[in-house]
Amino acid sequence: MDNHRSVRREGKRVFLVDQTKLPHEEAIFCSEDYQTTCQAIKDMVVRGAPAIGAAGAYAYVQAAIGCTNNRQQLKTAATEIRSTRPTAVDLFNILQTLTAITEKNGSISDLEQEAEKAVEGIVSACRRIGEFGATLIPDGARILTHCHTGSLATVEYGTAFAAIRIAHEQGKNIFVYVDETRPRNQGALTSWELSKYGVPHEVIVDNARALLMQKKRIDLAIVGADRICGNGDFANKIGTYDVAVLAKHHGLPFYVAAPLTTFDFSLSDGSQIPIEERPSKEVLEIRGTPIYTSGTGVYNPAFDVTPADLVTAYITEKGIMTTPQIGAL
Amino acid sequence: MDNHRSVRREGKRVFLVDQTKLPHEEAIFCSEDYQTTCQAIKDMVVRGAPAIGAAGAYAYVQAAIGCTNNRQQLKTAATEIRSTRPTAVDLFNILQTLTAITEKNGSISDLEQEAEKAVEGIVSACRRIGEFGATLIPDGARILTHCHTGSLATVEYGTAFAAIRIAHEQGKNIFVYVDETRPRNQGALTSWELSKYGVPHEVIVDNARALLMQKKRIDLAIVGADRICGNGDFANKIGTYDVAVLAKHHGLPFYVAAPLTTFDFSLSDGSQIPIEERPSKEVLEIRGTPIYTSGTGVYNPAFDVTPADLVTAYITEKGIMTTPQIGAL
Numbered sequence: 001m002d003n004h005r006s007v008r009r010e011g012k013r014v015f016l017v018d019q020t021k022l023p024h025e026e027a028i029f030c031s032e033d034y035q036t037t038c039q040a041i042k043d044m045v046v047r048g049a050p051a052i053g054a055a056g057a058y059a060y061v062q063a064a065i066g067c068t069n070n071r072q073q074l075k076t077a078a079t080e081i082r083s084t085r086p087t088a089v090d091l092f093n094i095l096q097t098l099t100a101i102t103e104k105n106g107s108i109s110d111l112e113q114e115a116e117k118a119v120e121g122i123v124s125a126c127r128r129i130g131e132f133g134a135t136l137i138p139d140g141a142r143i144l145t146h147c148h149t150g151s152l153a154t155v156e157y158g159t160a161f162a163a164i165r166i167a168h169e170q171g172k173n174i175f176v177y178v179d180e181t182r183p184r185n186q187g188a189l190t191s192w193e194l195s196k197y198g199v200p201h202e203v204i205v206d207n208a209r210a211l212l213m214q215k216k217r218i219d220l221a222i223v224g225a226d227r228i229c230g231n232g233d234f235a236n237k238i239g240t241y242d243v244a245v246l247a248k249h250h251g252l253p254f255y256v257a258a259p260l261t262t263f264d265f266s267l268s269d270g271s272q273i274p275i276e277e278r279p280s281k282e283v284l285e286i287r288g289t290p291i292y293t294s295g296t297g298v299y300n301p302a303f304d305v306t307p308a309d310l311v312t313a314y315i316t317e318k319g320i321m322t323t324p325q326i327g328a329l
Numbered sequence: 330m331d332n333h334r335s336v337r338r339e340g341k342r343v344f345l346v347d348q349t350k351l352p353h354e355e356a357i358f359c360s361e362d363y364q365t366t367c368q369a370i371k372d373m374v375v376r377g378a379p380a381i382g383a384a385g386a387y388a389y390v391q392a393a394i395g396c397t398n399n400r401q402q403l404k405t406a407a408t409e410i411r412s413t414r415p416t417a418v419d420l421f422n423i424l425q426t427l428t429a430i431t432e433k434n435g436s437i438s439d440l441e442q443e444a445e446k447a448v449e450g451i452v453s454a455c456r457r458i459g460e461f462g463a464t465l466i467p468d469g470a471r472i473l474t475h476c477h478t479g480s481l482a483t484v485e486y487g488t489a490f491a492a493i494r495i496a497h498e499q500g501k502n503i504f505v506y507v508d509e510t511r512p513r514n515q516g517a518l519t520s521w522e523l524s525k526y527g528v529p530h531e532v533i534v535d536n537a538r539a540l541l542m543q544k545k546r547i548d549l550a551i552v553g554a555d556r557i558c559g560n561g562d563f564a565n566k567i568g569t570y571d572v573a574v575l576a577k578h579h580g581l582p583f584y585v586a587a588p589l590t591t592f593d594f595s596l597s598d599g600s601q602i603p604i605e606e607r608p609s610k611e612v613l614e615i616r617g618t619p620i621y622t623s624g625t626g627v628y629n630p631a632f633d634v635t636p637a638d639l640v641t642a643y644i645t646e647k648g649i650m651t652t653p654q655i656g657a658l
Contacts (some may be wrong), residue, residue, distance in 0.1 A: 023622045177628070180612070180620075182511060182534040188621050195625075202626040205511040205612055206535045207568025211604075211633040214570065239536025241543065242575065249574045275540075283509070283534055289618040291509075292517050293352045296524075297531040299506070304540040 006152045007054040012065040014058045016046045023192035034063035041084040048153020049226045050122045053090030057115040060098045086274045087303045088226040089264040125259035125317035126157035133163025133315040139172045141219045147237035148186035149224035150193035159224040159257040168199045176201035183282040213250040221247045225258040232308025232323040233270025244310035257315040270305035278302045335481045336383040341394040343387045345375045352521035363392040370413040377482020378555045379451045382419030386444040389427045415603045418556040418593040454588035454646035455486035462492020462644040468501045470548045476566035477515035478553035479522035488553040488586040497528045505530035512611040542579040550576045554587040561637025561652040562599025573639035586644040599634035607631045
């Protein structure tokens with residue numbers, strides 16, 4: 001058991017690095033039952049598609065332990081776990097595997113083994129994504145990344161972040177522009193995690209991305225994904241589509257890094273991905289400080305969909321793929 | 330004297346609606362001397378290119394009164410006033426007119442008259458900009474605007490804001506998406522001022538603009554300007570260039586509204602406009618609440634430059650103009 005993982009389990013207890021407190025405080029959130037883990041997913045104590053998948057898998061194990069594997073109760077629990085966040089697909093994929101075990105009368109121990117196998121799969125996939133992704137980052141590269149895709153988001157290594165981290169570990173002289181990613185400012189997590197690995201970087205407001213591209217101070221953009229459709233369209237944190245359009249306008253490569261568990265081949269294109277709208281409070285205040293007067297109307301979509309034609313390549317644990325190669329999977 | 334103006338003068342006292350306190354508190358900042366007015370411009374108590382011009386004109390009058398029109402002292406004061414903010418050109422244009430009066434041995438009373446004339450010119454120009462701009466806003470339009478261009482920014486009426494306000498007053502059924510405009514969240518001022526006039530609107534994070542355009546929920550974008558070059562390139566609040574690129578990508582009209590005092594025909598293109606970089610504190614915290622850990626590196630440019638080829642039309646007090654018409658001025 002690696003205590004440095006952002007999501008881990010000991011028996012029926014699930015430990016999450018509390019992302020709502022970072023970067024101001026490093027705290028561990030401990031959940032004793034699946035309901036608490038579900039609430040933690042909803043409250044974004046844990047966030048990032050693969051980390052949500054891991055937390056959801058562990059929540060299912062908690063539910064199985066808590067109701068001694070009662071099939072009807074487990075079915076209810078699975079529905080609750082699936083309903084925590086609607087956009088990321090990793091959660092649904094992992095739950096499908098685990099509920100199939102229950103349907104085949106698998107034991108709690110079977111579920112524990114499968115959940116651990118799934119989490120190990122995420123970690124090793126991220127490591128490989130990082131290795132493949134690093135080959136796309138030349139020495140001297142100035143990189144733009146959006147949102148947070150580090151170990152917090154994926155148990156370990158990260159996705160887009162893994163490529164950056166490994167390029168840095170290979171001795172490449174790189175510089176990262178971290179956009180703050182309003183409304184939840186996940187750039188603060190990216191900056192915090194880049195600092196941990198000593199990667200040179202600066203934070204910018206989301207509005208400063210285009211200026212940097214115009215001034216030729218960015219060489220490539222790399223982001224993660226929450227769900228990738230069969231045709232290569234993908235959902236990711238709100239603002240990702242902006243980055244893709246800007247990269248296209250400035251002739252810059254735009255890479256998407258994600259494990260195969262993030263792919264949803266049941267959806268033929270991005271118009272079918274449900275987009276979560278989150279509470280206006282996320283926009284109206286920061287850490288309890290009001291920015292706007294109360295009663296201000298807000299539209300707060302959590303994700304957007306980037307069409308495949310804006311993507312230069314997809315970085316997966318199976319290698320670097322273009323859109324036609326995604327279609328062939 | 331209109332007490333509702335965001336910038337006004339009574340003798341040597343200058344009154345500014347304190348934009349650093351809005352929308353949470355409606356306070357008037359009173360300055361007794363030009364140094365205090367200069368500091369207020371630097372601290373963004375007053376902001377918006379035309380309002381800065383008005384405050385700068387009044388600061389020069391304060392200096393003339395304070396030093397009983399001593400030419401050497403006034404020269405020093407003019408330099409100080411000009412150095413408060415480097416990007417907006419209205420300030421430089423107004424100062425040039427006023428210092429010319431001093432050079433011709435004009436009296437304090439001459440300066441007061443000229444300053445008031447300049448401010449009245451701003452107000453009537455804005456009213457006309459609003460009338461011309463409203464003709465570009467069809468009934469039913471869903472409008473994206475960036476930063477704040479209302480009466481606070483221009484003494485009265487505003488620029489882009491005036492077009493929206495007058496379209497609404499004409500009974501057109503319009504809806505405004507107000508992007509928050511990080512880092513200083515001037516969207517809060519726009520939302521506050523739209524509420525005053527009863528214009529339906531919602532605040533969005535800057536990251537949500539592209540999604541709205543993709544979903545065909547925006548019909549046009551309209552912004553102000555801090556300096557427009559002879560070729561039509563213009564500087565405005567950071568993120569304006571992003572809006573322009575996104576509007577182009579989605580085939581939407583992108584309008585710039587500004588008085589002729591904002592034009593700087595001495596600059597042939599946008600590469601010559603100096604871009605102000607502001608303190609990292611603006612990004613790192615909001616109203617005293619830290620968002621990032623202290624010591625986080627930040628790049629914080631206050632403006633960007635949008636090339637003329639992304640502009641559908643310029644709205645001035647002389648009418649609606651295309652880029653070639655700007656060139657002909």
